[in-house]
Amino acid sequence: MNTTPVRKSRRKAKASPGNAYAPGKQSAHASASSKDAATEDVPAGAGSIFKALHILERIVETPTPVSVAELATTLGLSKPTTHRIATFLEEFGFLEREPDGRRFIESQRLVDLSLNVLFAAAQRPNRHGILEWVVEQTGETCNLGIMDHGELVYLDRVEAEWPLGLRFEPGSRVPLHCTAIGKLFLSMQSDENLEALLKTLRLTKYTDTTKTDPATLRSSLSEIRKAGVSIDNQEFMSGVVCIAVPVLDPAGRIRAGLAISAPEARVSATRVLEYAPVLRAAAARMQAAMFARTGEDDAGMGELLQIR
Secondary structure, three states: OOOOOEEOOOOOOOOOOOHHHHOOOOOHHHHHHHHHHOOOOOOOOOOHHHHHHHHHHHOOOOOOOOOHHHHHHHOOOOOHHHHHHHHHHHHHHOOOOOOOOEEEEOOHHHHHHHHHHHHHHHOOHHHHHHHHHHHHOOOOOEEEEEOOOOEOOOOEEEEEOOOOOOOOOOOOEEEEOOOHHHHHHHHOOOOOOOOOOHOOOOOOOOHHHHHHHHHHHHHHHHHHHHOOOOEEOOOOOEEEEEEEEEEOOOOOEEEEEEEEEEEEEOOOOOOHHHHHHHHHHHHHHHHHHHHHHOOOOHHHHHOOOOOO
């Protein structure tokens, strides 16, 4: 069996690109609510904190770098105030500037903070229990993952009674182009975002079945998009097959992926499709756990899942 090492996520905060590729960033609802919140009465002395949080929210929900002028206009703040707070956030490592020096993006420290929140949230009883239910129904290992910086990051995992012997702890990073959840994310990108990703991804060959030709991969992704289900037929690790389905937000955008992994000696790539109904039921439950409380994002979960 292929024992390719898996890279761990940098989970400690650092002051120092992914799901800017997630199609369809936050709607006008977020912008309007941010602007309203920025002008509401807040506790004495907390105004700057609220403004800083709204600036961070606006930057992470926007697919392109944001200037001070754009932030000020969107949030209803003065340019001097916006510049002062954004510079403060940059100095403390939560924002970075683009090379032009005028526009801001989230820093690695902010990304790491978001991932740590996701790791903790994914393992709360209601969400972790969904993965346990999948294992009970199928007898196979279940994973929950998201796309971040051109890689797949595992948020949670429940092993089957007969584990695969693979160590994918929360925070483990694996490639997109040859994993079931990774290909699912790629398949649900806009054409523009997909092309941008394919220009930066290293299509490394891990096994004899890994797709390393961009044209072949695009064709496979098109089929995955139509089917709404993704198969990894020993493309990342020899002897292991996987199936994945998306976890969608209320707007129909992919926020995470649920997958089953099994040894090919026990479950063939054809037979693993039989697990699709169980995974889809679990994905619906996961969607409800993440988003159903308000009809919007559960405690900001949707925005956190928009990691670049």
